[in-house]
Amino acid sequence: MSEEFAENPLADLSMVRRGKTATVSLVVNKDATAKAIGSGDLEVLATPMMIALMERAACKCLSDCLPPGMTSVGIAVDIQHVAASSMGENIVAFAVIKEVNGRRVRFDVAARDSIGEIGRGSHTRSIVDPGPFMQEARGRRLLAQLSAPRIG
Numbered sequence: 001m002s003e004e005f006a007e008n009p010l011a012d013l014s015m016v017r018r019g020k021t022a023t024v025s026l027v028v029n030k031d032a033t034a035k036a037i038g039s040g041d042l043e044v045l046a047t048p049m050m051i052a053l054m055e056r057a058a059c060k061c062l063s064d065c066l067p068p069g070m071t072s073v074g075i076a077v078d079i080q081h082v083a084a085s086s087m088g089e090n091i092v093a094f095a096v097i098k099e100v101n102g103r104r105v106r107f108d109v110a111a112r113d114s115i116g117e118i119g120r121g122s123h124t125r126s127i128v129d130p131g132p133f134m135q136e137a138r139g140r141r142l143l144a145q146l147s148a149p150r151i152g
Contacts, residue, residue, distance in 0.1 A: 015065035
């Protein structure tokens with residue numbers, strides 16, 4: 001993390017602006033179905049896969065405007081999956097920045113197949129410095145291991 005970012009975390013976020021958009025796509029194959037990932041019994045696009053595609057669109061939206069060395073992590077999703085998509089359908093997910101509040105960025109997201117809309121909602125990401133973020137994640141694991149009851 002740059003010293004400038006540490007001193008003023010909002011200084012380097014000027015490129016993250018409302019209205020910026022991104023799209024990504026995926027062709028539904030067996031690996032992307034509810035049956036394959038265990039979120040259902042049918043060979044249709046799995047809801048978790050649709051949400052992941054929406055998150056990927058949000059990541060792409062931020063990819064060229066974050067300060068060097070920074071990344072983003074998903075912190076909230078509120079998504080409705082409104083229509084099923086069969087194998088072979090091309091799914092396109094869209095993300096548009098709706099709000100920037102400090103390090104938090106809220107997106108409106110949607111997904112479509114060749115017939116029409118299949119999902120919509122909102123997604124929030126937080127801009128983080130990967131080093132301290134991963135230290136905190138490892139620290140949580142260590143703390144859990146140290147506080148686990150010992151058997152034997």
